[in-house]
Amino acid sequence: MQTHHDWITTPLTDELLRGALELEHTEHGVLPHRLPARARVQCTDPQLAVVESQPSGVRLVFRTRATAVELDALPTKRAYVGAPPRPDGLYDLVVDGVLTDRASVPTGNTVTIDMTxxxxxxxAGAPGTVTFSGLPAGPKTVEIWLPHNETTELLALRTDAPVEPAPAPDRRVWLHHGSSISHGSDAAGPTGIWPALAASLGGVELINLGLGGSALLDPFTARAMRDTRADLISVKIGINLVNHDVMRLRAFTPAVHGFLDTLRDGHPTTPLLVISPILCPIHEDTPGPSAPDFDEITEGRLRFRALGGPQDGTPGKLTLRVIREELSRVVAQRAADDPHLHYLDGRALYGTPESTTLPLSDDLHPDARTHRHIGERFAELAFTADGPFAP
Structure with missing residues (x-):
């Protein structure tokens, strides 16, 4: 039996969005961006354009008495030649801090990629609607976390009771930057990415600049972070520099200093945590680049392999072991004059023990269980009384 609703349409504005740095008005509606336009124009890399427009950590947040909510959206999905279809992105409904429902939009645009x-x-495809019904009566805070792995244009928000922006949170804002692992890789859903899990456990408000394949110490990313309000900042540095093989040790060290200098220009005393890479056996001692291995792609399994050689004759090539040693040294050097700067070895989040019990499914990215482990471990190390983000 169908239930009739007297729908109220609420304009989609910045006041309802959290986790995005900019909201672009499009032909269809609004498109959340995780990098501002002034950053986007400085890099024409299609990979960056895709991942910064995928709203990892971005959510609609509002107060309402509504018991039914509809959201019209136009997603852009990715497909890979020769591979089975990817699952549709998920929209997570969180009511008063509790995940209560999930839905997806099966329609939308599709970009098909030939990885060879x-x-x-x-x-081009049609928009669709996610519908959540049976919400508890009475006033409540509703969050709709957008798919972390699908570019998502928002077209309309309808509810069966009025909506108002939720009050500004009275908790600290955590600004995080990292690679596809921070972006969400193979997490179960948008609230299951490790930074979202850690933020929930730590009682903080997340802005996630995890940019798949694009944590490359780009100056425009540092400037975007410099200009973003934050009470806590972390940067996870390393894996993309190796698997893209974009620089040598000579360039790496000054680039790290420059990135941190820019952050400190806007946040001189904010707790700042530098995180080195988690364990990734294919790149611990073997330089990049890395490349997909297509042997099992028709069965839906994609793996990665390192193409560099341990002894390829190139001085200063980066491996994860080299990067950890240098990051530790740089942070120790800077911390002598910066007591709010901290270092975390990524192997404390995922190391040798985890690689046995929770192996990286494609040799590069963590799966849903591993995201949960990393999120819980980060919260334990960072947000407790002895951590760099202690209350």
Missing amino acids: DGSTRYR
Whole structure:
């Protein structure tokens, strides 16, 4: 039996969005961005354009008495030649801090990628609607976490009772930057990415600048972070520099200093945590680049392998072991004059013990269980009384 609702449509504005740095008005509605336009124009890399527009950590947040909510959206999905279809992105409904429902939009645009030559093919599609019903009566805070792995244009928000922006949170804002692991890789859903889990456990408000394949010490990312209000900042540095093979040790050290200098220009005394890479056996002592191995792609399994050689004759090539040693040294040097700067070895989040019990499914990215482990471990190390983000 169908239930009739007297729908109220609420404009989608900045006041309802958290976790995005900018809201672009499009032909269809609004598109959340995790990097501002002034940053986006400085890099024409299609990879960055895709991942910064995927709203990892971005959510609609509002107060309402509504018991039913509808959200019209136009997602852009990715497909890979020769591989089974990817699952549709998830929209997580959180009511008063509790995950209560999930839904997806099966329609939308599709970008098909041929990983053998990098070519892409675009197909326009129709928008769709996610519907959440049976919400508890009475006033409540409703959050709709957008898919962390699908570019998502928001078209309309409808409810069966009025909506107002939720009051500004009275908790600290945590600004985090990292690679696809921080972006969400193979997490179960948008509230299951490790930074979202850690933020929930730590009682903080998340802004996630995890940018899949794009944690490359880019100056425009540092400036975006410099200009973003934050009470806590962390940067997870390393894996993308190795698997893209974009620099040598000579360039790496000054780039780290420059990135941290820029952050300190806007946040001179904010607790700042530098996190080195988690354990990734294929790159511990073998330089990049890394590349997909297509042997099992028709069965839906994609793996990665390191193409560099341990002794390839190139001085200063980066491995994860080299990066950890240098990051530790740089942070120790700077911390002599910066008591709010801290270092965390990523192997404390995922190391040798975890690689046995929770192996990286494609040799590069953590799965849903591993995201939960990393999130819980980070909260334990960072947000407790002895951690760098202690209350």
